[in-house]
Amino acid sequence: MAGDAATGTSDTLRFVLSRPSGTVEGYGVRARFTDRGAAADAVRSGAGVVGALAFDPDGPCDLTSPQRRVVTGTPWARDVGPAAPVEVTESDPARHAERVRRALKLIAAGELEKVVLARHVTVTSAAAIDPVAVLSRLTAADPGGNGYLVRLGDPDEPSPAVLVGSSPEVLVRRTGTTVSCHPLAGSAPRTPGDDTAGRALLASGKDRHEHALVVEALRRGLTPLCSELDVPAEPTLVATGQMWHLGTPIVGRIADPATTALDLAIAVHPTPAVCGSPYERAFDLIRREEPDRGLYTGAVGWCDEHGDGEWMVAIRCALVDGSRTSATAYAGGGIVDGSDPDAEVDETRAKLRTVLGALGG
Numbered sequence: 001m002a003g004d005a006a007t008g009t010s011d012t013l014r015f016v017l018s019r020p021s022g023t024v025e026g027y028g029v030r031a032r033f034t035d036r037g038a039a040a041d042a043v044r045s046g047a048g049v050v051g052a053l054a055f056d057p058d059g060p061c062d063l064t065s066p067q068r069r070v071v072t073g074t075p076w077a078r079d080v081g082p083a084a085p086v087e088v089t090e091s092d093p094a095r096h097a098e099r100v101r102r103a104l105k106l107i108a109a110g111e112l113e114k115v116v117l118a119r120h121v122t123v124t125s126a127a128a129i130d131p132v133a134v135l136s137r138l139t140a141a142d143p144g145g146n147g148y149l150v151r152l153g154d155p156d157e158p159s160p161a162v163l164v165g166s167s168p169e170v171l172v173r174r175t176g177t178t179v180s181c182h183p184l185a186g187s188a189p190r191t192p193g194d195d196t197a198g199r200a201l202l203a204s205g206k207d208r209h210e211h212a213l214v215v216e217a218l219r220r221g222l223t224p225l226c227s228e229l230d231v232p233a234e235p236t237l238v239a240t241g242q243m244w245h246l247g248t249p250i251v252g253r254i255a256d257p258a259t260t261a262l263d264l265a266i267a268v269h270p271t272p273a274v275c276g277s278p279y280e281r282a283f284d285l286i287r288r289e290e291p292d293r294g295l296y297t298g299a300v301g302w303c304d305e306h307g308d309g310e311w312m313v314a315i316r317c318a319l320v321d322g323s324r325t326s327a328t329a330y331a332g333g334g335i336v337d338g339s340d341p342d343a344e345v346d347e348t349r350a351k352l353r354t355v356l357g358a359l360g361g
């Protein structure tokens with residue numbers, strides 16, 4: 001395995017997506033794309049790509065054609081020690097609650113139905129943060145072995161920023177002509193061994209509404225691209241180490257086999273699981289209320305030269321900076337009529353635990 005210190009060669013680990021069914025690793029950089037349309041064109045001309053799409057559809061992505069792609073049939077697993085303790089600085093949680101209150105007023109006034117608002121915390125460490133070790137702790141802690149790592153920026157940069165996380169949410173996957181998505185929205189903190197909060201979530205009208213908006217957006221986005229689409233009427237519960245979510249597994253068949261996994265991701269992103277409804281109003285509100293999200297709530301994944309691939313929603317993550325002494329961790333939640341500002345702060349705190357635990361926080 002390439003270490004984090006390796007640079008610019010076919011041994012440099014550029015990308016990892018670990019899933020319950022296996023792991024895709026990308027090494028080295030043949031070409032780099034900051035424009036997602038250019039990357040989609042490259043795939044159509046026979047290139048494979050790995051990397052990350054930004055939250056903002058017009059924002060710079062970080063996609064590369066790797067020199068080597070390695071596919072294994074098991075989740076990523078590396079023995080690493082516990083993280084050195086870090087210092088976590090929370091931006092004032094009361095500010096997040098105020099932001100939620102402002103959104104609730106707009107929702108009550110009928111200006112929008114849902115918006116996903118997020119906040120970040122800063123992690124500082126005296127010892128160097130090793131992103132590969134963070135990934136290894138994330139995959140070890142996740143029940144499905146989910147995890148991802150994207151080394152960012154110029155391939156010759158010796159110590160680039162790295163996005164690392166463990167997402168439970170499949171934006172879209174293409175295998176041959178089969179398309180699948182597993183949108184998540186509607187959440188509750190989870191205590192292992194106790195499903196009370198999960199059952200309450202499944203019965204919550206507010207959370208079902210928050211979830212249904214995501215499912216409907218995916219139905220609208222995929223219908224023109226699919227000859228068949230199966231959308232279950234009811235969500236089911238999905239458990240991560242820290243959270244319960246409402247999830248709906250959607251399966252379809254693409255109408256045109258030339259539509260690649262990257263085309264599909266571009267067509268449906270950003271869903272109301274990370275942005276809101278109606279899309280433009282939610283997007284504008286996020287821009288007014290938050291600093292630029294960059295890659296957080298974008299998508300991370302891969303697409304091979306045949307157009308197959310898988311893209312996860314880029315959540316439960318941190319951006320480890322080039323100095324390796326600090327990282328920024330992110331979490332957000334969907335706000336709809338009936339959301340409680342203090343419960344939203346608690347929800348972001350619970351979501352942050354996933355990545356903070358792996359960072360040593």
Ligand SMILES: C=C(O[C@H]1C=CC=C(C(=O)O)[C@@H]1O)C(=O)O
Nearest residue numbers: 185186187273315331332333334
């Ligand atoms: C935006 C995040 O989660 C999304 C995904 C699942 C459930 C969500 C929710 O219930 O609000 C969010 O839509 C995040 O974890 O930062």
